[in-house]
Amino acid sequence: MYEITPPARADIVGILVASYDKFGWRVRDGYEELIATAIDAIVTDPIQIGVQEHPEFGLGIRAWHLRLSRDSVPADVRRIVTPRHIIFFREARDRVQILRVLHEAMSLPDQRY
Structure with a gap:
């Protein structure tokens, strides 16, 4: 079970809008699939291996770079060669x-989570 906080939801929307604006629907949809696969x-x-701890941001804060999920998506999504985003999360x-x-x-941001 998971929860996407309002700031994370806004981040995702912003990423998808920017992906569409710069690269079109195929890349936008691929990035959406990559984010969902990473989550x-x-x-x-x-x-798991690849998760990084970030105690400087708060107790239990971890990070997962989208590039770690790149090999888990279909080949047409893998054409996103260098995903540039990190998901910050906690249990x-x-x-x-x-x-x-x-x-x-x-x-x-400087707020603690």
Whole structure:
């Protein structure tokens, strides 16, 4: 079970709009599938190889780079050669909370999660 927080939902919408504006529907739809696949991977195993701990952002904060899910999507989506976003999340009681989805050049805002 998982929850996408309002800031993460806004991040995803922004990413998909920007993908469409720059590259068109095929890339936008592919990026959406890549994000969904990454979230599924996180929910399935939130401590798997590739997950990085980020205690500087708060207790239990972890990150998963979208490139780690690239090989788990269909070949037409794999043409997104260099995905550039990171999902920040944490486990909370009975679910995984998706906190933010940010470009790799960004960091979580100064708020604590």
